[in-house]
Amino acid sequence: MSQAQAKAWWTEVEHLREPAERRGRAEREARARRGAHDPPLGAATPHGPRRTVKIRGQAIPAVSARPLVEVPAPAPVHRTREAERDRDRRPATRRPRRRPAERIGARPDRIALWAFLVGLLLVVIAVLTAHGA
Numbered sequence: 001m002s003q004a005q006a007k008a009w010w011t012e013v014e015h016l017r018e019p020a021e022r023r024g025r026a027e028r029e030a031r032a033r034r035g036a037h038d039p040p041l042g043a044a045t046p047h048g049p050r051r052t053v054k055i056r057g058q059a060i061p062a063v064s065a066r067p068l069v070e071v072p073a074p075a076p077v078h079r080t081r082e083a084e085r086d087r088d089r090r091p092a093t094r095r096p097r098r099r100p101a102e103r104i105g106a107r108p109d110r111i112a113l114w115a116f117l118v119g120l121l122l123v124v125i126a127v128l129t130a131h132g133a
Helices: 003-034 081-089 100-105 108-132
Strands: none
16 A cells, blocks of 8 residues: 555544544443453343243144054965065165175275285295295
């Protein structure tokens, strides 16, 4: 900012300086009168004392469950080949197994451990067979 721009800016905001200084002085004096243990103005109680809320029950009416009715057990049915095929077409309730790439991809530290152990085993085998020849 050039000197001329700074002077122009100061002339625009100079009238705001004195009221701001008065406000700051008044706040410091009020804080000194209240004491050090009180919170500063505007902190924690901007709208007066804290409100206590009493919970008096459910705001939303409870959903009534249907009454339990005994349903008679179905009579045993002879299973046919069509019934067996329909049973096989239904989606499986169990989750499908994860593919090997999904199982291995999440644990690169285990791959590194196995590579280190296999390398160590190969070194041990090489040492043992070198003296035997």
